[in-house]
Amino acid sequence: xxxxxxxxxxxxxDHDKALAFYRDVLGLxxxxxxxxxxxxxxxxxxxxxxxxxxxxxxxxxxxxASAADRKAMSELLAKGMLRGVIFATGDxxxxxxxxxxxxxxxxxxxxxQPYGVRDCAFRDPAGNxxxxxxxxxx
Numbered sequence: 001x002x003x004x005x006x007x008x009x010x011x012x013x014d015h016d017k018a019l020a021f022y023r024d025v026l027g028l029x030x031x032x033x034x035x036x037x038x039x040x041x042x043x044x045x046x047x048x049x050x051x052x053x054x055x056x057x058x059x060x061x062x063x064x065a066s067a068a069d070r071k072a073m074s075e076l077l078a079k080g081m082l083r084g085v086i087f088a089t090g091d092x093x094x095x096x097x098x099x100x101x102x103x104x105x106x107x108x109x110x111x112x113q114p115y116g117v118r119d120c121a122f123r124d125p126a127g128n129x130x131x132x133x134x135x136x137x138x
Contacts, residue, residue: 005052007043010085011077015040017125018056025102026087029055032091037063054085077126082131086119092136094132096120099132112136 011019022028022044031053032043042056059073076082089095095108099122107121107129119133
């Protein structure tokens with residue numbers, strides 16, 4: 001069986017702020033920018049992974065969702081309670097410095113973890129948890 005990851009989704013409340021972070025700070029390329037029924041989806045990805053895309057979508061990307069459900073999802077996003085994403089990097093300390101220097105909200109400075117990685121953590125402009133890890137040699 002041949003299965004690979006194609007897309008994953010990150011909820012954002014402001015696509016322009018998200019683009020400034022994911023494109024300008026993290027260096028991901030914009031692959032698509034689509035509007036539909038008052039919503040917007042922006043697809044970004046690493047130039048090193050052309051087959052994997054991250055879709056930056058509204059907190060509740062369902063045109064049939066109720067106003068109450070949209071409000072609830074927006075509140076969860078604002079609290080940072082939606083799922084996060086883990087990125088891999090070859091230089092976690094350099095990545096940390098770049099994101100911190102660009103104004104990223106630091107949650108954890110780089111540290112060695114007992115499960116074989118050195119990692120750090122930030123919140124994106126919408127409040128999502130983002131971890132950046134580097135596998136330890138050996």
